[in-house]
Amino acid sequence: MEHKASGQWEALPMGHRPPHGGHRQEICWDYQMRPHLIACILLCCASTIASATDIPIKEGMPFLSARKALLKHGWKPSVSKEMQPVGTAIELQNMGIIEIERCSQGVQYCELHYKKNKQCLGVTTTGEEVADLIIDAWDFRCP
Structure with missing residues (x-):
């Protein structure tokens, strides 16, 4: 001063x-x-x-449980662009899970997207089979 x-x-x-x-x-x-x-x-x-506390998921949480919690908290699946599903993505689509951005082959991971109001949520999972998918990470970037 x-x-x-x-x-x-x-x-x-x-x-x-x-x-x-x-x-x-x-x-x-x-x-x-x-x-x-x-x-x-x-x-x-x-x-x-x-935003961070409104996310009812944790690292290592089974994907199907995490998805159910997200839907319960108002997060809606964000339909991704057209992709040719492979591996786990085919199984997920057959179960009615439409928010798949991509799933890899080999070291299995899937990327899924959700929206709530104007917020985006990207979730990454790891695991070989749908029943074995676990939450690996998430972010708030829009695809």
């Missing part, structure tokens, strides 16, 4: 206000805008945390 003395701006110790009429616009911004800036930061963090 600074105050005007003998035509020069001098530093004031932290927490001290300049004398009346001796403050500059930056100081006004500091005192008036700081609460707004802090509120904005907290709101951004809270919405991210709210």
Whole structure:
């Protein structure tokens, strides 16, 4: 913080206000805008945390249980673009699971997508058979 003395701006110790009429616009911004800036930061963090806590799944959770929990919490399967299903994806599609983005062959993993309001949720699973699929990871990116 600074105050005007003998035509020069001098530093004031932290927490001290300049004398009346001796403050500059930056100081006004500091005192008036700081609460707004802090509120904005907290709101951004809270919405991210709210998104994260609204996800009823955990790493290592069986996929079919996780899917059921997601649907119960309002997440809807996001129909992906056309793909040629292979391996586990064929089995999943035959069970009516339409949110498959892709499933790999060899080291088995599948990527599935859900939407809730305007949020996206991508879920990655690992496992050889549908009954063995477990949640590996998830993110909030839209495909």
